[in-house]
Amino acid sequence: MIVELAERGFAYVRYRVGERPVGSTLEVGGEGSEVLADVNDAGDVVGIEIVDVNVAENVERARAFANDRGLAFPRNVVAAARGASAA
Numbered sequence: 001m002i003v004e005l006a007e008r009g010f011a012y013v014r015y016r017v018g019e020r021p022v023g024s025t026l027e028v029g030g031e032g033s034e035v036l037a038d039v040n041d042a043g044d045v046v047g048i049e050i051v052d053v054n055v056a057e058n059v060e061r062a063r064a065f066a067n068d069r070g071l072a073f074p075r076n077v078v079a080a081a082r083g084a085s086a087a
Helices: 058-069 077-081
Strands: 002-005 011-014 024-027 035-038 045-050
Touching: 002 077, 011 077, 035 058, 045 058
Parallel strands: none
Antiparallel strands: 002 011, 011 045, 024 035, 035 045
């Protein structure tokens, strides 16, 4: 798992490194959600995008989505993106 953090609180938790193209993108929690999951054509999660990691509900929604699929998820997304041992 690789965690990437961009400006303004955007984060991407990548599970399948180098896999392109993404088959589809799911809005986790419904339309307008700030958590998106990229999946490949086989239905495997490629990565989870969190629009704003400063909103606790977004992080918890992403964590629950990952956990429901048996995927690892960092305890602290920001620290993991910075290379700390929080993953």
